[in-house]
Amino acid sequence: MFTGIIEDTGLVTLLDHELENLHISIKSRLATELKIDQSVAHNGVCLTVVNINNDEYTVTAIKETLDKTNLGALKINDQVNIERAMKLGDRLDGHMVQGHVDQTAQCTQIEDANGSWVFTFSYDASLNNVTIEKGSITINGTSLTVVNSKTDSFSVAIIPYTFEHTNFNRLQIGDMVNLEFDVLGKYVARLLQKKEREQF
Structure with missing residues (x-):
């Protein structure tokens, strides 16, 4: 974990x-x-x-x-x-990340926000992974908060510290990144799919 x-x-x-x-x-x-x-x-x-x-x-x-x-x-x-891997008893400063990538996404836009950066990514929505506004997402292992959540895309805001201390400073439009969606969200999505199947 x-x-x-x-x-x-x-x-x-x-x-x-x-x-x-x-x-x-x-x-x-x-x-x-x-x-x-x-x-x-x-x-x-x-x-x-x-x-x-x-x-x-x-x-x-x-x-x-x-x-x-x-x-x-x-x-x-x-x-x-x-x-x-995290140690038992440590503070959980990000969110729970399993290290199991769900799918990749492509960087489609990088916006300089005058002191921070907004990165936008698109992904294949047919794999049934979802983001929610202000929810957690892991991009190349980095715990981040989703903004502008859509069906097949989302954005994240990157502060200077994160930009300097991760490989976001090398990321370019067109590059592929690894996504791990929030584990709680994945369980909820699976339960809803199961419930929908049982209704038919």
Whole structure:
């Protein structure tokens, strides 16, 4: 379980394809604090640490993960948002994040709001994921609040601290991001779908 509060932006140093798996090596100041088998979120994707070498560590993404997230599009020197799993007893500064990406979205607009930024994203609504105004959304692992919620798009406002300390500062129009919708909202949506099916 994660909170969506990014601890570091790591630098991709090596991408090693093995059959349908992708081994991703990342340079991060957190590397020396990690352990083998530890779960770490990368752009919101929970992956297991398989190797540590000084200030670099390696995780492995399997085909299903690559198919459902933006990790397959990573390039050397790309930045990824990193968060270690939350500890019991810690403050929950973001919201409950599982590290299981629901789908990707495309950045369609970036607006400079004179001290902050408004990013707009569109996504495939046929997958039945929904946002609500002022609800929680996780974008590339970052816990954010939804504004301008629509059926297949939404926006988020990014404060300077978040812009500087996540990979939002590298995001461009057309880029794909990972989305994890609010887990409580997903349960409500599933229950409503079940109720509708039972009525017919």
